[in-house]
Amino acid sequence: MNSVSLLSLGGTIFMSQDAAGLGAAPDGTAGASLAPSVIDSVAVTHREITNVGSPSVRPEHLRDVLRNAREAIEQGATGVVVSHGTDTLEESAFLLNLYWDRDAPLVLTGAMRPSNAPGADGPANIRDAVRTAVAPSARGLGVLAVFDASVHLADQVTKTSSRSIDAFSSEPSGPVALVGEHDVRLLYRPLERPAARDGQLPAKLPNVPILMGGVGEDLTLLDGLPAGTLDGLVVAGVGMGHVAADAVPRLAALVEAGTPVVVATRIPSGGTSDRHYDYPGSEKDLISRGVVMAGALSPQKARLLLQVLITTGAIAKRIREAFAGYAY
Numbered sequence: 480m481n482s483v484s485l486l487s488l489g490g491t492i493f494m495s496q497d498a499a500g501l502g503a504a505p506d507g508t509a510g511a512s513l514a515p516s517v518i519d520s521v522a523v524t525h526r527e528i529t530n531v532g533s534p535s536v537r538p539e540h541l542r543d544v545l546r547n548a549r550e551a552i553e554q555g556a557t558g559v560v561v562s563h564g565t566d567t568l569e570e571s572a573f574l575l576n577l578y579w580d581r582d583a584p585l586v587l588t589g590a591m592r593p594s595n596a597p598g599a600d601g602p603a604n605i606r607d608a609v610r611t612a613v614a615p616s617a618r619g620l621g622v623l624a625v626f627d628a629s630v631h632l633a634d635q636v637t638k639t640s641s642r643s644i645d646a647f648s649s650e651p652s653g654p655v656a657l658v659g660e661h662d663v664r665l666l667y668r669p670l671e672r673p674a675a676r677d678g679q680l681p682a683k684l685p686n687v688p689i690l691m692g693g694v695g696e697d698l699t700l701l702d703g704l705p706a707g708t709l710d711g712l713v714v715a716g717v718g719m720g721h722v723a724a725d726a727v728p729r730l731a732a733l734v735e736a737g738t739p740v741v742v743a744t745r746i747p748s749g750g751t752s753d754r755h756y757d758y759p760g761s762e763k764d765l766i767s768r769g770v771v772m773a774g775a776l777s778p779q780k781a782r783l784l785l786q787v788l789i790t791t792g793a794i795a796k797r798i799r800e801a802f803a804g805y806a807y
Contacts, residue, residue: 481613482522484551489530490564492590492601509594533564539682558612576622576633580675584617607658630656684786685710697725715778720751724759734769743773750775774805
């Protein structure tokens with residue numbers, strides 16, 4: 480019999496709501512119904528890592544997930560499922576994928592409705608995640624997110640609705656597979672994954688905020704910051720990765736001082752460019768000043784990659800090379 484280790488971090492899937500259908504909060508008893516011992520002839524064991532809303536998931540929690548997931552595979556588990564709140568699920572999937580060095584699937588899932596809500600989606604999502612974790616077609620795909628019977632790659636998945644049970648999509652290729660009863664049906668064959676990073680996921684990540692570009696936003700918040708305040712910076716720019724002309728000297732000053740700067744785009748689809756526009760604040764102007772473009776990565780995923788790179792002591796050239804792997 481196949482076996483799956485279910486590791487839980489909390490989120491709506493492990494919450495209950497009040498009689499009026501409001502006030503959802505963590506419920507320590509929800510796991511009993513969501514982690515049965517057998518699903519579709521797959522033996523499932525459950526271990527709680529924590530039970531918090533996903534905005535409170537921290538790198539040390541994900542470090543524990545990686546350690547427990549690796550141990551489970553070494554002890555014979557076919558795959559691993561992680562239950563997680565949906566708010567930051569895409570970020571945790573991306574960060575875990577940088578370090579997941581096993582062929583077995585590591586599958587994240589969650590729910591949009593609390594465990595005691597009418598039509599709760601948690602049980603079906605857990606079932607589909609378990610099916611994916613043991614599916615032969617899912618092996619070698621790295622960390623996956625399973626929601627509403629769709630399977631998403633960690634690098635591409637993003638939450639696109641704050642309310643719908645069909646809350647996730649993938650940019651630019653759509654879900655990689657659909658969940659079947661005995662396997663997952665691949666919709667396309669993804670590119671080969673980059674090699675996983677050596678070592679353990681850091682328990683603490685560097686200070687890298689995200690600032691949003693827009694009309695009248697010159698990033699004046701950067702003026703007068705004491706030296707060493709920022710370890711790095713990500714800007715959620717507009718269009719293909721653009722900022723206001725008056726923001727450029729501020730970003731250039733950070734780069735000159737040795738603080739890496741990455742510009743992503745706040746637009747959900749299309750990513751950043753490195754060649755389409757050439758005016759003050761455009762991608763070509765920013766690149767000429769040492770700013771790195773995020774490519775297909777969202778601002779939140781670009782932040783995580785930059786944080787990981789900083790922890791390894793990566794210099795500017797290495798940072799550019801790492802982000803080039805996500806370029807359009």
